[in-house]
Amino acid sequence: MEYLQLLMVFVMGVFVSSFGTLIGGGAFVVIPALIFMGLSPHVAIGTNKVGALGLFIGGWYAFNRKGVIDYKLGLLMVPPAILGSFFGSLLVFELNETILKQVIAILTIGILLVIFFQPHLGVKHVKEKITQKEYVIGFILFLIIFVYMGFYGAGAGTFLVYVLILLFGQTFIESAATNKMASLAAMVISVAIFMINGAINYQLGLALFSGCMLGSYLGGRFSDRIGNVWIKRAFFALVLVLSIKLLF
Numbered sequence: 001m002e003y004l005q006l007l008m009v010f011v012m013g014v015f016v017s018s019f020g021t022l023i024g025g026g027a028f029v030v031i032p033a034l035i036f037m038g039l040s041p042h043v044a045i046g047t048n049k050v051g052a053l054g055l056f057i058g059g060w061y062a063f064n065r066k067g068v069i070d071y072k073l074g075l076l077m078v079p080p081a082i083l084g085s086f087f088g089s090l091l092v093f094e095l096n097e098t099i100l101k102q103v104i105a106i107l108t109i110g111i112l113l114v115i116f117f118q119p120h121l122g123v124k125h126v127k128e129k130i131t132q133k134e135y136v137i138g139f140i141l142f143l144i145i146f147v148y149m150g151f152y153g154a155g156a157g158t159f160l161v162y163v164l165i166l167l168f169g170q171t172f173i174e175s176a177a178t179n180k181m182a183s184l185a186a187m188v189i190s191v192a193i194f195m196i197n198g199a200i201n202y203q204l205g206l207a208l209f210s211g212c213m214l215g216s217y218l219g220g221r222f223s224d225r226i227g228n229v230w231i232k233r234a235f236f237a238l239v240l241v242l243s244i245k246l247l248f
Contacts, residue, residue, distance in 0.1 A: 005037065006207040013051050013211020014218075021059040021216035022176045024157030027052070030208065039201055045152060046194035047201045049187055051208030056184035058213035062220025063177035070178045073168060076135060077160075077182030080143035085186035088150025089193035130168055138167050142182070149183070150190045157183065177220070 012033060020026025027048050034044035063069050141163050149156035157179065164175035194200050
């Protein structure tokens with residue numbers, strides 16, 4: 001393994017996780033890049049998951065220090081995260097990835113329109129009390145998202161942001177913080193399954209892990225300076241591009 005290649009993967013990890021920890025979407029850059037470097041699709045997905053471990057650890061540490069994590073809601077997300085990631089990782093060789101990504105793209109565009117026509121959504125905290133019904137709906141939605149995270153993962157963080165904003169009234173910064181704990185639990189399960197199946201490049205994975213942990217910490221550390229408004233704008237632009245890419 002060339003040192004230059006490892007350095008490139010490290011720098012890529014820092015870059016994509018610095019914004020990925022806030023708005024998601026980093027895997028859409030990392031997975032194609034790893035395939036371009038010669039990894040098979042399954043190994044690229046597995047190696048990216050190792051990097052995602054660093055992203056969730058670094059982001060959780062930064063947001064925890066700032067006190068913006070809703071641990072009650074975060075703990076609710078852990079059981080569906082573990083179950084979903086487990087089954088999603090086992091299905092990685094079974095499901096039609098192309099159809100799955102197209103369905104996700106169509107749903108994403110629909111939700112994007114909802115965010116566009118509600119200017120305060122994700123910018124201001126809009127709910128103080130969450131009903132039992134909303135918790136049940138959230139559990140089901142989280143389970144579905146984490147199945148996808150275990151299977152492929154690219155864009156899963158974006159969908160978690162959607163649910164936390166639309167259903168639980170959180171801001172973009174709050175949603176980015178709250179999903180870290182459950183995402184970390186899900187990724188531990190997923191990485192273990194990919195390890196058992198020999199679908200991880202450990203040298204590139206370690207470089208990506210280090211870069212993602214640093215970038216995610218920096219993104220979480222300076223999230224307040226960026227602000228919810230600019231995060232929302234970046235989120236909107238990213239999701240629009242990714243939706244088009246998923247469709248075509």
